[in-house]
Amino acid sequence: MELAPADIIRLEPDAVVVLDQTLLPQLRTERRCVSVPELITAIRVLAIRGAPALGVAGAMGVALAAAQAPTEPAAFRRAVTAAAAMLAAARPTAVNLAVGVQYALSAAHDSWEQPEQARRDLATAARAFHAAEVERCRRIGAHGAALFDDGARICTICNAGALATGGYGTALGVIRSLHEAGRAPSVWVPETRPLLQGARLTAWELGQAGIPHRVLPDGAVASRFALGEIDGVVVGADRIAANGDTANKIGTYALAVLAHHHGVPFHVAAPRTTIDPATPDGAAIPIEERAPAELGATVPADSPVANPAFDVTPAALIDSIITEDGVFRRPFAFDA
Numbered sequence: 001m002e003l004a005p006a007d008i009i010r011l012e013p014d015a016v017v018v019l020d021q022t023l024l025p026q027l028r029t030e031r032r033c034v035s036v037p038e039l040i041t042a043i044r045v046l047a048i049r050g051a052p053a054l055g056v057a058g059a060m061g062v063a064l065a066a067a068q069a070p071t072e073p074a075a076f077r078r079a080v081t082a083a084a085a086m087l088a089a090a091r092p093t094a095v096n097l098a099v100g101v102q103y104a105l106s107a108a109h110d111s112w113e114q115p116e117q118a119r120r121d122l123a124t125a126a127r128a129f130h131a132a133e134v135e136r137c138r139r140i141g142a143h144g145a146a147l148f149d150d151g152a153r154i155c156t157i158c159n160a161g162a163l164a165t166g167g168y169g170t171a172l173g174v175i176r177s178l179h180e181a182g183r184a185p186s187v188w189v190p191e192t193r194p195l196l197q198g199a200r201l202t203a204w205e206l207g208q209a210g211i212p213h214r215v216l217p218d219g220a221v222a223s224r225f226a227l228g229e230i231d232g233v234v235v236g237a238d239r240i241a242a243n244g245d246t247a248n249k250i251g252t253y254a255l256a257v258l259a260h261h262h263g264v265p266f267h268v269a270a271p272r273t274t275i276d277p278a279t280p281d282g283a284a285i286p287i288e289e290r291a292p293a294e295l296g297a298t299v300p301a302d303s304p305v306a307n308p309a310f311d312v313t314p315a316a317l318i319d320s321i322i323t324e325d326g327v328f329r330r331p332f333a334f335d336a
Contacts, residue, residue: 005167050164055100062104134167144174158249159201160236244315244332245282282312
């Protein structure tokens with residue numbers, strides 16, 4: 001059974017409820033976050049993850065903070081804005097988190113002195129942000145599908161599907177759009193170590209949708225290019241700089257280099273909320289470093305570990321960036 005947006009994340013009067021992605025595909029279990037600190041923990045442990053979905057979580061977290069804030073206007077505003085700042089800083093690379101937080105805050109611009117009204121405004125804004133993100137992904141899927149031939153053999157990485165976006169998907173949205181049109185795509189799915197978001201999450205989503213796919217060890221991807229078994233690559237993004245440099249899950253840069261070497265088109269699919277005009281290029285994108293323990297128990301205790309969660313693909317290796325507004329090509333220039 002495919003996921004509805006509310007199955008992935010939803011705002012309730014006293015909680016933000018998320019599908020716990022750390023337990024998939026073995027268990028489909030909801031995680032109920034009844035406070036902003038609990039939601040921040042869920043974000044940091046990747047129970048909810050993926051740049052667009054983090055934006056939705058940020059907006060809903062602001063609404064949750066408002067529901068629990070004092071009723072005195074000045075104290076109410078202090079409590080909500082303090083919680084918003086903590087939410088926006090929970091994960092540094094994905095710009096959508098801060099975008100979602102700011103979107104919600106802006107809804108209370110005229111109602112800070114009326115906390116009850118502000119609570120309603122913030123909750124309405126959070127739900128609207130979620131609905132708009134799902135619609136953005138559907139439009140991305142339609143634009144991106146036009147870039148692929150029928151029967152295309154597509155490679156992606158990590159998970160940029162419904163789970164990562166709150167509904168439908170970006171990179172997987174393109175693939176879903178092809179599938180729904182009867183155009184018979186098939187998908188190569190690298191495991192995406194160390195947390196296996198490809199093997200666990202993307203493969204699960206594709207299976208739920210009935211889309212043919214095969215999971216690969218990360219180290220085997222190059223061999224599929226060499227054998228001519230990949231027609232195109234489409235990936236998601238956590239932040240796109242003003243010049244088109246793109247941060248995405250670690251391993252994306254290597255995938256882009258392989259695609260370039262083998263003459264295979266490489267596409268990025270992301271909503272406009274992922275484009276950060278304040279970041280001039282990839283060198284200015286903060287890259288999150290994750291805990292060494294994520295690499296597993298096989299690493300000797302005395303061996304130092306580097307565990308960057310993301311890498312940056314230079315714009316020169318990207319053939320197109322697909323947004324809800326259409327397809328952008330090099331040299332990338334994003335109108336306001």
